[in-house]
Amino acid sequence: MKTSKTVRCMSFLFMFILLFLTTGCADNYIVLDPKGPIGEQQKDLMILSTLLTLIVIVPVLILTFVIVWRYRDREGRKAKYTPNWEHSTKLEIIWWGIPIIIITLIGIVTVRYTYSLEPSKPLESEKKPITIQVTNLDWKWLFQYPEQGIATVNYVQFPEDTPVRFEVTSDAPMNSFWIPQLGGQIYAMSGMSMTLYLQADEQGEYMGSGANFTGKEFAKMFFTANATSQEDFDQWVNQVKNTSPALTLDGYKELTKQGTSDVRYFSAFPEGLYEMTVTKYAASHNHGLSTRVQPPARVKE
Amino acid sequence: MWESVKEFASEFFVTGDPLIYGADVSIVLSIIAIVSVLTYFKKWGWLWREWLTTVDHKKIGIMYILASVLMLFRGGVDALLMRAQLVMPEMQFLSGDHYNQIFTTHGVIMILFMAMPLMFGLFNVIVPLQLGARDVAFPFLNALSFWLFFSGAMLFNLSFVIGGSPDAGWLAYPPYSELAFNPGPGQDFYIWGIQISGIGSLMTGINFIVTILKVRAPGMTLMKMPMFSWSVLSSCIAIVFAFPILTVTLALLFIDRYLGGHFFTLDGGGNPMMYINLIWMWGHPEVYIIVLPAFGIFSEIVATFSRKKLFGYKSMVFAMIIISVLSFLVWAHHFFTMGSGADVNAFFAVTTMLIAIPTGVKVFNWLFTMFRGKITFETPMLWTVGIIPNFVIGGMTGVLLSVAPADFQYHNSYFLIAHFHQVIIAGVVFGFFAGLYYWWPKIFGFKLNERIGRWAFWLWNIGFYLCFMPQYALGLMGMTRRIYTYGWDKGWFEMNLVSTIGAVIMGAAFLVQIWDIAHSIKHMKRDTTGDPWNARTLEWSIPSPAPFYNFAVMPQVTSQDDWHERKLRIEQGLEKPAKVALEPIHMPKNSGIPIVMSMFWFFVGFGLIFDWLWMAVPGFIGVIACMVVHSFNYDTDYYVTVEEIKRTEAEAGRVIT
Numbered sequence: 001m002k003t004s005k006t007v008r009c010m011s012f013l014f015m016f017i018l019l020f021l022t023t024g025c026a027d028n029y030i031v032l033d034p035k036g037p038i039g040e041q042q043k044d045l046m047i048l049s050t051l052l053t054l055i056v057i058v059p060v061l062i063l064t065f066v067i068v069w070r071y072r073d074r075e076g077r078k079a080k081y082t083p084n085w086e087h088s089t090k091l092e093i094i095w096w097g098i099p100i101i102i103i104t105l106i107g108i109v110t111v112r113y114t115y116s117l118e119p120s121k122p123l124e125s126e127k128k129p130i131t132i133q134v135t136n137l138d139w140k141w142l143f144q145y146p147e148q149g150i151a152t153v154n155y156v157q158f159p160e161d162t163p164v165r166f167e168v169t170s171d172a173p174m175n176s177f178w179i180p181q182l183g184g185q186i187y188a189m190s191g192m193s194m195t196l197y198l199q200a201d202e203q204g205e206y207m208g209s210g211a212n213f214t215g216k217e218f219a220k221m222f223f224t225a226n227a228t229s230q231e232d233f234d235q236w237v238n239q240v241k242n243t244s245p246a247l248t249l250d251g252y253k254e255l256t257k258q259g260t261s262d263v264r265y266f267s268a269f270p271e272g273l274y275e276m277t278v279t280k281y282a283a284s285h286n287h288g289l290s291t292r293v294q295p296p297a298r299v300k301e
Numbered sequence: 302m303w304e305s306v307k308e309f310a311s312e313f314f315v316t317g318d319p320l321i322y323g324a325d326v327s328i329v330l331s332i333i334a335i336v337s338v339l340t341y342f343k344k345w346g347w348l349w350r351e352w353l354t355t356v357d358h359k360k361i362g363i364m365y366i367l368a369s370v371l372m373l374f375r376g377g378v379d380a381l382l383m384r385a386q387l388v389m390p391e392m393q394f395l396s397g398d399h400y401n402q403i404f405t406t407h408g409v410i411m412i413l414f415m416a417m418p419l420m421f422g423l424f425n426v427i428v429p430l431q432l433g434a435r436d437v438a439f440p441f442l443n444a445l446s447f448w449l450f451f452s453g454a455m456l457f458n459l460s461f462v463i464g465g466s467p468d469a470g471w472l473a474y475p476p477y478s479e480l481a482f483n484p485g486p487g488q489d490f491y492i493w494g495i496q497i498s499g500i501g502s503l504m505t506g507i508n509f510i511v512t513i514l515k516v517r518a519p520g521m522t523l524m525k526m527p528m529f530s531w532s533v534l535s536s537c538i539a540i541v542f543a544f545p546i547l548t549v550t551l552a553l554l555f556i557d558r559y560l561g562g563h564f565f566t567l568d569g570g571g572n573p574m575m576y577i578n579l580i581w582m583w584g585h586p587e588v589y590i591i592v593l594p595a596f597g598i599f600s601e602i603v604a605t606f607s608r609k610k611l612f613g614y615k616s617m618v619f620a621m622i623i624i625s626v627l628s629f630l631v632w633a634h635h636f637f638t639m640g641s642g643a644d645v646n647a648f649f650a651v652t653t654m655l656i657a658i659p660t661g662v663k664v665f666n667w668l669f670t671m672f673r674g675k676i677t678f679e680t681p682m683l684w685t686v687g688i689i690p691n692f693v694i695g696g697m698t699g700v701l702l703s704v705a706p707a708d709f710q711y712h713n714s715y716f717l718i719a720h721f722h723q724v725i726i727a728g729v730v731f732g733f734f735a736g737l738y739y740w741w742p743k744i745f746g747f748k749l750n751e752r753i754g755r756w757a758f759w760l761w762n763i764g765f766y767l768c769f770m771p772q773y774a775l776g777l778m779g780m781t782r783r784i785y786t787y788g789w790d791k792g793w794f795e796m797n798l799v800s801t802i803g804a805v806i807m808g809a810a811f812l813v814q815i816w817d818i819a820h821s822i823k824h825m826k827r828d829t830t831g832d833p834w835n836a837r838t839l840e841w842s843i844p845s846p847a848p849f850y851n852f853a854v855m856p857q858v859t860s861q862d863d864w865h866e867r868k869l870r871i872e873q874g875l876e877k878p879a880k881v882a883l884e885p886i887h888m889p890k891n892s893g894i895p896i897v898m899s900m901f902w903f904f905v906g907f908g909l910i911f912d913w914l915w916m917a918v919p920g921f922i923g924v925i926a927c928m929v930v931h932s933f934n935y936d937t938d939y940y941v942t943v944e945e946i947k948r949t950e951a952e953a954g955r956v957i958t
């Protein structure tokens with residue numbers, strides 16, 4: 001059977017477009033352009049697992065093409081035809097075996113990285129980590145700096161080369177806290193405080209977002225994560241301390257109301273606000289361990 | 302008085318959106334059109350006798366398929382609306398609320414009211430025929446399953462114009478789906494629409510397990526059973542374990558919302574994570590439930606169009622059973638980032654990857670069925686061959702996602718959207734299309750047009766790659782799912798544009814397919830052979846379309862691919878068409894109870910959604926009354942006479958002596 005001309009033209013067009021797609025501009029792929037140790041390792045892992053799977057996938061794709069081409073029914077073909085050949089132990093062992101080997105490899109790598117990249121595990125560094133407490137609100141992010149005593153909305157700044165210990169909770173439906181260039185996300189859930197260590201090795205403004213749907217204006221929950229030098233950071237903290245209003249309890253209540261928000265700075269926040277937000281729900285929400293009293297922060301130090 | 306009516310109407314009906322007014326008008330117009338056509342041609346009685354009350358598995362199957370094509374249209378329009386909104390940054394086409402409702406209805410409709418019924422449609426038309434049976438094990442229950450699915454689907458669709466659609470995503474995670482954040486009736490439409498149809502699905506699962514285990518033709522041992530039937534069996538086993546979880550989960554959510562329970566709320570001792578665990582204990586097996594039958598379909602088609610025996614039958618069966626068991630052990634891969642700790646994540650990452658092994662084996666077996674075969678590319682085979690690269694790539698990205706620490710970066714991004722559409726569209730929907738093209742002559746008695754079918758195939762595939770390949774890229778660019786708008790600064794414009802173009806091409810492909818059907822109905826050439834593809838299994842041994850009693854004489858099975866072997870023996874003169882003595886055939890009678898009972902279920906659901914007990918309670922009494930009436934009905938069967946069998950077979954071009 002002869003494929004019609006239209007079909008051929010279309011498949012050509014199709015391959016052309018694919019080619020065009022795969023050569024797109026590369027600097028946009030922020031996940032593949034990490035700026036910190038966690039993102040870095042995750043990228044390595046992504047590439048490694050891709051290569052391992054390609055060991056199976058590419059031969060299969062080629063094999064598919066070759067078989068379909070060679071054994072198509074046409075006049076005077078020379079390829080063999082064995083209508084009743086339906087079993088071969090040798091072949092079966094090969095293709096149970098290959099996937100088993102590849103999956104074992106990927107599995108081992110995965111398990112090792114799962115332990116080493118556990119998000120609540122502190123990063124190795126000479127510098128003392130800085131703690132930033134993140135609260136997911138409807139539809140904005142509140143950042144509190146317990147050591148510096150300041151707070152911000154939809155903007156977070158921290159020094160480069162310093163581990164940042166994000167403590168993440170929610171005073172709204174469950175969201176997910178994600179700064180792709182620094183590393184993977186963690187869910188923000190009411191009643192618990194999740195810990196996520198990230199670090200920026202380079203100064204720069206990185207995109208951050210809410211990754212788990214929380215309603216109407218969820219799409220507006222982007223924020224900027226700005227990694228600067230230690231001096232710039234200290235200066236910024238001082239500036240916020242000196243020029244911005246304080247966040248009061250009433251002000252916080254106002255923030256929890258549904259609505260989007262611009263970037264905002266606060267020179268102070270109510271003592272223990274983050275812990276209060278967590279414990280407000282904590283009694284009810286502790287991964288089913290309801291008989292045990294759950295400490296606000298899940299992580300053993 | 303008038304004022305209060307107006308006030309009620311403005312709350313009850315969804316108002317204020319031109320799209321929805323348009324839908325209102327078209328719904329009313331099409332109802333008027335349908336009613337007047339039926340009345341004009343005096344077809345009400347025919348419709349009732351021949352279709353609405355039927356217990357014939359083939360007709361029920363056709364109704365499933367019809368409903369699912371309608372739902373594909375609805376879900377497809379939703380998809381196009383979303384892609385239109387995302388085509389470029391800062392689009393002002395849909396508001397956030399509206400977008401959320403659309404992706405929620407799109408997801409629910411595509412999975413539960415499109416893929417599931419399309420699958421049940423194929424189960425119904427084909428399985429009994431493949432098994433050499435006269436019907437499913439419980440024909441009445443089968444009709445009831447269909448009508449429950451149908452009233453659930455209608456209930457869900459109504460939310461679009463009445464009360465407002467759900468907007469919490471297709472799995473409705475609390476606390477967002479709880480009363481505190483979601484006070485309108487939309488979420489209750491979700492609960493009851495799915496609940497009612499879900500009960501239907503569970504019953505179908507039971508029905509087909511019993512059918513496959515109990516009513517096979519004499520001689521057909523399990524290891525001689527066609528692969529599609531095997532895939533249906535493994536899928537149904539998963540249904541029977543998964544759907545009760547769904548029923549309970551939705552019931553608990555409803556108790557939370559309606560009776561002030563605290564199962565999943567944040568106060569009063571509730572735990573939203575419990576819901577997320579439960580819903581995925583159903584949700585993950587659910588995706589295997591719909592993909593396993595597609596595996597069966599590929600196996601049948603590959604063997605038929607390679608003119609070769611299926612390679613590695615035993616391994617295929619074994620692989621399918623492993624898949625259906627493993628699918629219950631992987632659910633937590635949907636929330637690696639919830640902080641369950643490294644032990645839990647490592648366990649679920651590994652169980653997830655393990656599924657890739659049996660799946661990979663199946664692909665090899667299909668390839669080696671083609672190896673040393675004589676492959677022809679009629680539309681069903683074209684689809685099957687086209688699916689293989691798609692499915693292989695989708696499977697590969699699945700393995701990538703299962704690498705837990707890497708999933709911290711893929712999760713909730715467009716990479717995930719691209720992955721699951723690739724397996725669900727290219728694996729499941731295209732698989733069912735292949736099955737539909739393959740069995741179409743058996744169902745309707747004529748083939749679909751090959752040339753238009755080819756157009757549809759290419760448009761679907763090109764559209765697919767254009768739409769979803771860029772989404773893998775978007776995921777790596779950090780674009781999160783379920784956002785209705787984004788800024789120019791993100792650099793996501795080009796890929797989104799290409800993606801939307803792809804979606805439009807798929808929309809065109811759907812229209813071409815509808816045209817294919819219309820064209821083929823008009824210019825059809827009847828299939829007089831009953832076996833237009835020169836196929837291998839029993840369903841092809843009877844006339845097309847199958848007579849209502851299926852087999853005039855019960856087949857006696859001696860081997861795998863029995864029909865193929867029988868054809869060979871007749872060709873070589875080893876077997877002559879035997880003289881047979883026809884006997885009267887025992888058949889179930891039609892019944893109006895399934896449709897009436899499902900209507901009552903509809904009232905129960907609708908009443909509970911709006912808290913109208915005056916509607917829900919009588920509705921429930923109606924349901925019970927239907928059960929009582931049915932259990933006292935002893936007049937449920939009849940016999941087809943030998944004369945009628947002879948006449949029917951002669952009309953189909955077969956003379957039985």
Ligand code: HEM
Nearest residue numbers: 380383384404405408411412416470471725782783784804
């Ligand atoms: C035919 C072309 C299709 C297109 C263009 C399309 C497009 C989309 C888009 C744009 C979204 C929303 C992504 C987001 O904002 O998060 C989506 C979500 C989804 N789609 Fe499709 N889709 C198609 C077919 C299907 C099919 C066939 C199925 C299943 C059988 C399906 C199942 C889903 C599900 C489950 C979701 C998730 C909904 C949610 O987030 O709650 N789609 N699709």
Ligand SMILES: [Cu+2]
Nearest residue numbers: 189192287574
């Ligand atoms: Cu939690």
Ligand SMILES: [Cu+2]
Nearest residue numbers: 585632634635
């Ligand atoms: Cu899953």
